[in-house]
Every structure is written in C-alpha cells, then in structure tokens.
Amino acid sequence: MFENIKWLISPELSRECEEKEIVVSTRIRVARNIEGIPFELKMKTKDAEKLVQMVKSALEMNFKGKFLDLQKLKPLEKESLLESHLISPAIVKKELPTATFISEEGNISIMVNEEDHLRIQGLSCGLNLSNIASKVYEFEEILGQELGYAYNENYGFITSCPTNLGTGLRASVLLHLPGLVYTNEIEKILKSTFNLGMAVRGLYGEGSEIKGNLFQISNQHTLGFKEDELIEKITKFTKMLIDLELKARDVILNRARYELEDKIFRSLGILTSARLINSDEVLSLLSAIRLGIGLGLIKDIDIITLNEIMLVTRPGNIQLYYGEILEEQERDIRRADYIRHKLAKRNPASD
Amino acid sequence: MFENIKWLISPELSRECEEKEIVVSTRIRVARNIEGIPFELKMKTKDAEKLVQMVKSALEMNFKGKFLDLQKLKPLEKESLLESHLISPAIVKKELPTATFISEEGNISIMVNEEDHLRIQGLSCGLNLSNIASKVYEFEEILGQELGYAYNENYGFITSCPTNLGTGLRASVLLHLPGLVYTNEIEKILKSTFNLGMAVRGLYGEGSEIKGNLFQISNQHTLGFKEDELIEKITKFTKMLIDLELKARDVILNRARYELEDKIFRSLGILTSARLINSDEVLSLLSAIRLGIGLGLIKDIDIITLNEIMLVTRPGNIQLYYGEILEEQERDIRRADYIRHKLAKRNPASD
Numbered sequence: 001m002f003e004n005i006k007w008l009i010s011p012e013l014s015r016e017c018e019e020k021e022i023v024v025s026t027r028i029r030v031a032r033n034i035e036g037i038p039f040e041l042k043m044k045t046k047d048a049e050k051l052v053q054m055v056k057s058a059l060e061m062n063f064k065g066k067f068l069d070l071q072k073l074k075p076l077e078k079e080s081l082l083e084s085h086l087i088s089p090a091i092v093k094k095e096l097p098t099a100t101f102i103s104e105e106g107n108i109s110i111m112v113n114e115e116d117h118l119r120i121q122g123l124s125c126g127l128n129l130s131n132i133a134s135k136v137y138e139f140e141e142i143l144g145q146e147l148g149y150a151y152n153e154n155y156g157f158i159t160s161c162p163t164n165l166g167t168g169l170r171a172s173v174l175l176h177l178p179g180l181v182y183t184n185e186i187e188k189i190l191k192s193t194f195n196l197g198m199a200v201r202g203l204y205g206e207g208s209e210i211k212g213n214l215f216q217i218s219n220q221h222t223l224g225f226k227e228d229e230l231i232e233k234i235t236k237f238t239k240m241l242i243d244l245e246l247k248a249r250d251v252i253l254n255r256a257r258y259e260l261e262d263k264i265f266r267s268l269g270i271l272t273s274a275r276l277i278n279s280d281e282v283l284s285l286l287s288a289i290r291l292g293i294g295l296g297l298i299k300d301i302d303i304i305t306l307n308e309i310m311l312v313t314r315p316g317n318i319q320l321y322y323g324e325i326l327e328e329q330e331r332d333i334r335r336a337d338y339i340r341h342k343l344a345k346r347n348p349a350s351d
Numbered sequence: 352m353f354e355n356i357k358w359l360i361s362p363e364l365s366r367e368c369e370e371k372e373i374v375v376s377t378r379i380r381v382a383r384n385i386e387g388i389p390f391e392l393k394m395k396t397k398d399a400e401k402l403v404q405m406v407k408s409a410l411e412m413n414f415k416g417k418f419l420d421l422q423k424l425k426p427l428e429k430e431s432l433l434e435s436h437l438i439s440p441a442i443v444k445k446e447l448p449t450a451t452f453i454s455e456e457g458n459i460s461i462m463v464n465e466e467d468h469l470r471i472q473g474l475s476c477g478l479n480l481s482n483i484a485s486k487v488y489e490f491e492e493i494l495g496q497e498l499g500y501a502y503n504e505n506y507g508f509i510t511s512c513p514t515n516l517g518t519g520l521r522a523s524v525l526l527h528l529p530g531l532v533y534t535n536e537i538e539k540i541l542k543s544t545f546n547l548g549m550a551v552r553g554l555y556g557e558g559s560e561i562k563g564n565l566f567q568i569s570n571q572h573t574l575g576f577k578e579d580e581l582i583e584k585i586t587k588f589t590k591m592l593i594d595l596e597l598k599a600r601d602v603i604l605n606r607a608r609y610e611l612e613d614k615i616f617r618s619l620g621i622l623t624s625a626r627l628i629n630s631d632e633v634l635s636l637l638s639a640i641r642l643g644i645g646l647g648l649i650k651d652i653d654i655i656t657l658n659e660i661m662l663v664t665r666p667g668n669i670q671l672y673y674g675e676i677l678e679e680q681e682r683d684i685r686r687a688d689y690i691r692h693k694l695a696k697r698n699p700a701s702d
Contacts (some may be wrong), residue, residue: 258684262626269624275613333609 020126020303021294022242024174024214024310027085028133028231029121030140031159031168031222033150040115040160048096048113055112056099058146063139064104071097076325079316085123090114107132108139115160116168118143125307127238129171129231137227155223165223171234172218174203175241178291179248181213189244190215197221198237203283212283212310217241249295264292272343276332282313282339301343309342371477371654372645373593375525375565378436379484379582380472381491382510382519382573384501391466391511399447399464406463407450409497414490415455422448427676430667436474441465458483459490466511467519469494476658478589480522480582488578506574517574522585525554526592529564529642530599533611540595541566548572549588554634563634563661568592600646615643623694627683633664633690652694660690 033039034054038047056067070078070091081087081100091098091114099112111119120143122136150158156166164170180186190200201216202208217238219230252260267288271277286306292298293306312321313335319326322334384390385405389398407418421429421442432438432451442449442465452461462470471494473487501509507517515521531537541551552567553559568589570581603611618639622628637657643649644657663672664686670677673685 258627258680262628262687265624265626266621269620269622270617271620273616273620275616276609277613329609336613 019242021290022176022245023127023238024125024176024307026124026126026128026132027121027172027174028129028136029119029170030136031116031157031164031170032118032120032140032144033158033160034117035148035150037117039117043096043113045096048098051117052097052099052112054147055101055110055118055143058143059101059110062142062146063101065102065108067099067101069097069099076316076319080314080320083314083316084311087111088114088119103139108135110139110143116164127173127235127242129173129235133171133227133231159222163220163222167222167225167227167230169222169227169230170218171231172216173234173238175215175217175238175245176213176287176290177215177241177245178213178287179245179252180241182252183248185244185248186215189241193217193237196237198234211280212287214283214287249291253295260291260295261297264288264295264297268292268298271339274336274339276329277336277339278332279313279315279318279335282335283310286310305342309339312338370593372641373527373596374478374589375476375527375658377475377477377479377483378472378523378525379480379487380470380521381487382467382508382515382521383469383471383491383495384509384511385468386499386501388468390468394447394464396447399449402468403448403450403463405498406452406461406469406494409494410452410461413493413497414452416453416459418450418452420448420450427667427670431665431671434665434667435662438462439465439470454490459486461490461494467515478524478586478593480524480586484522484578484582510573514571515573518576518578518581520573520578520581521569522582523567523569524585524589526566526568526589526596527564527638527641528566528592528596529638530596530603531592532564533603534599536595536599537566540592544568544588547588549585562631563638565634565638600642604646611642611646612648615639615646615648619643619649622690625687625690627680628687628690629683630664630666630669630686633686634661637661656693660693663689 034051037051037054038044052069059065059067068081070087073081078087078092082089082092086102086109087100088111091100091111094113096113098114101110101112103109107123109121109123111121120136120139122132124132152158157168159165159168177186180189193200197220199218199220201218202210203212203214203216217234219234222230225233267285271282271285271289286309289298289301290303290306293301293303311317315331318331318335318338321338326334385402388402388405389395403420410416410418419432421438424432429438429443433440433443437453437460438451439462442451442462445464447464449465450463452463454460458474460472460474462472471487471490473483475483503509508519510516510519528537531540544551548571550569550571552569553561554563554565554567568585570576570585573581576584618636622633622636622640637660640649640652641654641657644652644654662668666682669682669686669689672689677685
C-alpha cells in the first residue's frame with residue numbers, strides 16, 4: 001500500500017519554517033460529530049459503515065488525497081501511520097469500521113470514527129499555528145456543509161468526551177528543549193504549564209514518555225475560548241518557552257562549553273559510525289545534533305535532514321522504508337545503515 | 352630538556368614488526384651490580400655519586416645517546432619518561448643520585464641506581480625478544496668489561512633483591528587480548544600463566560591496573576635458567592596466547608559479529624569526534640580500533656599511528672607535546688585535538 005515511505009513524510013516538514021530548530025512541528029485538530037449518527041458509545045457497525053461512506057463521498061467530491069480503510073491495512077502499515085502521527089492509538093484499537101484520509105499535500109489528515117466521528121488534523125513544521133489552522137478550517141467548513149455537525153447553542157460543537165466540547169480544538173507544538181532539561185529548569189516550567197491550562201506529553205501523545213528532549217505542549221481546555229484566543233495563547237506560551245530555552249543555552253555555554261561541545265560532537269560521531277542502533281538512542285543523539293545546529297556548531301547538516309531521520313528511523317517506518325518485515329536486530333542494522341548513508345559525504349572529524 | 356616529544360617515541364616502535372597488532376611491544380632488562388660499590392641498602396650519597404660518574408664515563412666512551420641526571424629533571428619530564436617506560440616508579444622515588452641513559456636509537460635505556468646499580472633495558476615493537484636481547488647484551492658486555500659486575504659462581508649475577516639473582520633477566524611482552532577478555536577466558540589463562548612461572552601486570556608494571564585490554568606478561572624466575580631458555584619459554588608462551596586470542600576472535604565473529612563491528616566503529620566515531628577525552632578512555636577506544644585493524648575492518652589507520660597516539664596521549668606526554676603545563680580539563684581538550692588531527696583525512700562514516 002505504501003509503495004514509498006516518502007509519501008508519509010509531509011512536505012510541510014521540509015519547508016523552511018520559523019523557529020524550526022526549537023519548534024519541531026505544530027499540530028491543530030478539531031473534533032466534530034455528525035448530526036443524526038449515534039455517538040461513540042451507542043454506535044453500531046452499520047452506523048460506522050454509513051459514517052465512513054458519507055465522509056468518503058464528501059471528501060472525494062471536494063478534495064484530493066488518499067482515503068484509507070484502516071481495517072484493510074496491515075499491522076505494519078498502521079504502525080507506520082501512527083509513527084507519522086497520521087492516526088492515533090485510539091483509532092487503531094477500535095473494532096467498528098474506521099478510516100483515515102490524507103490530503104494530497106500530506107499536511108491534513110482526517111480520522112473517521114476515532115473518539116469523535118471526525119478528527120480533522122493539520123501538521124506543519126516550525127511555529128505555524130495560524131497558517132495550519134486556516135487549512136484545517138477549510139476542510140472543517142466544507143465537510144460541515146456536506147455532513148451537518150452536531151451543535152448546541154450553549155456549548156458549541158458536541159463531542160464524545162466533554163473535554164473536547166465547545167471549539168473541539170486542540171493545538172499542540174512539539175518543542176525541543178535540551179537546554180531547559182540540562183539546567184533542570186524544565187520541572188518548574190512543566191508545572192507552570194499545567195497551571196496555565198496546558199498539557200505536556202511525550203512525542204507520542206498522552207501517557208507517552210519524554211524522549212529526545214521533545215515535549216508536546218497543548219491546550220487542555222476547549223470550552224469557553226474562541227479558536228483565535230486559544231491559538232494566540234499557545235503561540236505566546238511557546239514564544240516564552242523559546243526565550244527560556246535560548247537563555248538556558250547561554251547559561252550552559254558559559255558554564256560548560258567544552259562539555260556541551262563534546263557531547264554534541266560525540267553524538268554526531270556515534271550516529272555516523274554505529275552499525276547497530278535502536279530508535280530511542282537515535283532520538284537522543286538527534287537531540288544533541290539538533291542543539292549543535294541551533295548553536296551554530298554543526299553547519300553541514302540541516303534540520304530537515306534531522307526531521308526526516310527522526311521519522312524514518314521509527315520501528316515501523318524503517319521496515320516500510322526497506323519494504324520488508326524485519327526482526328529487531330535487523331532493524332537496528334538497517335537503521336544504522338540508513339543514517340550513515342543519509343549523513344555521508346560529511347567528515348565529523350573536521351572542525 | 353625534551354624539546355621534541357618525538358625523541359621519546361622510540362623508532363623501534365615505528366618499525367614493521369611481527370605480530371604487532373597483538374604484541375604491542377617486547378621488553379628485556381638485565382639487572383647488574385658493580386663489584387666494590389655498596390648495594391642499595393648500604394649505599395651512601397658519595398657511593399651513588401661515584402656510581403653515576405663511573406657509568407656515565409663508561410657509556411660516553413662506548414655509546415652514543417643522552418645521559419640524564421634524574422635529580423635535575425622537572426617533575427613533568429620524569430612523568431613523561433615514566434609514561435614512555437624509560438624509567439621506573441622505583442627510581443623516581445629514590446633520594447640518592449640517580450640517572451638514566453637513552454641510546455641514540457631510543458631502543459636501549461639504562462637506569463643507574465634503581466634497585467640495582469644498573470638496569471639495562473631494551474624495547475622493541477612486536478614479538479622480537481631474541482633481537483632486542485642481543486642488543487641489550489651488547490651494552491651489558493661492554494659495561495661489564497669497563498665496570499666489573501658482582502658475580503658468584505654458585506648463583507650467577509648478584510642482585511639487590513634475590514628474585515633477580517642468576518641471570519638478572521626479565522623478559523616481558525605487552526599483549527593486546529580483547530578477544531580473550533570478551534569471551535571471559537582471560538581469567539583462566541592468567542591463572543595458568545602464574546602456574547607456568549610468569550607474572551601478569553597492567554601497562555605500567557607491578558600493581559598497575561589492566562587498561563585497554565593490555566596485559567604485560569613476564570618471567571617471575573631469573574635463577575636456574577639460561578638466558579636463551581627464558582627467552583624461548585616466554586616466546587613460546589606468547590605464541591600460544593596469540594593462538595588463543597585469534598581463536599577467541601573467531602568465536603566472537605561467529606556469535607556476535609554485528610555487536611563487535613558496532614563497538615569498533617562507534618569507538619572510532621567517538622575518538623575522531625570527542626572534544627574532551629581522558630587518557631584511560633583513549634586506551635579503551637584504541638583497544639577497539641586496534642582489534643578492528645586486526646580483523647581487517649579498519650583499513651585506513653595503521654598500528655604505528657595507534658602506538659603513537661597511545662604514548663603521546665598519556666597525561667605527562669600530552670603536556671610535553673604541547674610544551675605547556677596543562678590543567679586536567681585543558682589536557683582533555685588538547686588530547687582530543689591531537690587525536691582528531693592525527694586521525695583526520697579519514698571519514699569514519701564510509702564503509
């Protein structure tokens with residue numbers, strides 16, 4: 001089905017974006033339900049089938065992209081969509097018919113019959129919330145006209161879980177904060193995040209571990225705010241975090257410049273030399289290299305290459321990249337191969 | 352005094368030598384005492400002064416080289432001679448006048464007033480005991496004619512400590528045995544070594560830790576054997592160890608080829624990328640690279656370069672190399688610099 005892994009890597013992530021070294025990516029999703037179709041808990045198979053058909057027709061009439069019936073995908077393909085943030089763990093677990101649509105540009109994906117009937121999601125590199133939000137609302141509006149959303153004058157859009165009531169909007173930014181981790185300020189900041197109505201998660205959403213110094217910050221509340229306000233709030237908060245991160249990096253450079261440079265260049269040395277490497281170690285090494293690029297210490301690798309390595313080296317994606325089911329050690333070997341060739345033509349010993 | 356570190360690196364270690372990947376170096380020393388001069392425990396300052404003068408004259412008449420009065424050397428210079436195995440810890444601790452002579456070729460050194468009046472020592476790369484022994488005995492014979500050795504018909508040459516009685520000969524080989532360490536066979540072998548009348552030490556002699564998988568094997572007994580027998584015995588034993596080491600490497604290649612290759616190339620990646628590195632880590636990384644050369648996995652670095660890095664990166668030598676007294680962190684920085692430039696023009700990412 002996925003003849004080419006490239007297809008999973010949104011061109012959006014390869015564009016030149018603002019603050020792209022600290023803000024890895026930005027995501028927006030809105031939750032919507034269709035009037036007249038039973039919600040999650042009361043839904044029967046025939047309701048789900050009807051929903052998938054309705055959404056499919058509405059999308060095909062209005063947009064270009066791929067519409068994937070998730071029940072027909074192989075486990076590896078689903079794993080790969082998960083790793084690429086194009087579907088959620090919740091939709092994979094569902095027993096009723098589900099589907100996902102991916103727009104031609106790869107930056108919009110729509111899950112059908114996740115917790116809500118529709119989860120319209122936009123992905124962008126860098127700090128780009130307003131732009132990606134307007135693309136998401138393009139889809140949201142047309143689908144609303146075609147399908148009719150469940151709406152209540154007091155609460156706004158009705159969602160399956162009350163935490164999504166109102167705007168149904170969740171905006172999130174994936175931040176790379178090695179400086180704040182190193183100076184131990186991150187704990188304090190995460191607490192303030194929570195107090196400001198924001199949630200912090202790892203790379204793979206709720207309950208996922210923090211890896212590679214990557215923090216996903218998103219709004220917790222969807223009710224009682226306008227969409228613009230929410231986006232402005234999270235944008236401001238992100239800019240404040242960027243400021244704090246840059247200050248933390250200055251502190252480290254003053255206090256422990258050599259130790260930091262050593263860590264960065266050793267990470268590059270290991271990544272370009274390893275013959276066996278697992279995906280978590282890759283995240284951790286990429287974090288050091290990303291920081292090295294941010295500090296201007298590494299000049300011959302770009303962030304786009306790092307983003308691509310980060311995505312392709314995930315356990316599912318690396319198998320898709322080589323077009324084979326691979327055992328764990330084989331994955332570790334191929335992953336190391338892929339990275340070495342991706343970063344070849346460089347000489348990390350030069351300075 | 353040591354205007355050029357090169358002077359400390361014996362040209363012997365740069366020659367093409369037999370088995371030079373597993374046998375790093377070979378050393379022979381003979382202990383001799385001069386008839387008519389009090390031995391260590393009864394020696395006075397004026398005896399020591401007389402001894403140093405006698406030996407100096409005898410050497411200057413017969414051989415080319417440097418004669419160094421150890422009391423006049425700076426601590427860093429003594430440290431550097433120690434690291435280069437040209438003097439011993441015991442001679443540095445002595446309060447009476449002491450000296451050392453280093454031959455023009457750098458492969459013969461003679462300590463004056465160590466535990467014995469004379470310790471004539473020869474150093475060679477690879478497994479080369481008979482050759483280096485004949486050079487040592489050239490010096491031993493002429494100095495004996497000039498100075499007259501203390502000798503007893505029943506015991507042979509009289510030494511300060513009875514363990515050196517008889518031949519006064521100690522032969523040692525510095526072996527690189529990562530395979531036997533990896534397969535855990537080394538413990539068993541070290542026990543048999545002891546039973547065969549051999550001693551095992553680390554890189555820096557008696558009581559020194561094993562570092563970088565380097566084992567110094569030497570004979571424990573000097574009495575009751577002829578010189579040739581001792582040399583033959585240790586040569587045979589070394590050849591057996593080489594055989595066992597090669598077999599252990601085959602076992603690892605069969606069992607864990609990828610893990611081994613990964614370790615070797617990561618070590619190379621770290622060594623060519625680090626910005627801070629201590630001398631013990633260098634020994635451990637060099638061990639992996641040395642093994643990589645031995646297995647034919649690394650083809651663009653030679654053993655001679657590794658031997659030079661091993662010597663120059665010791666804490667004293669690195670300061671001498673840069674001609675400055677350096678604090679610990681500065682040493683770690685300069686050491687990393689030196690290695691990176693020494694191994695430059697290589698691309699460890701290539702394969």
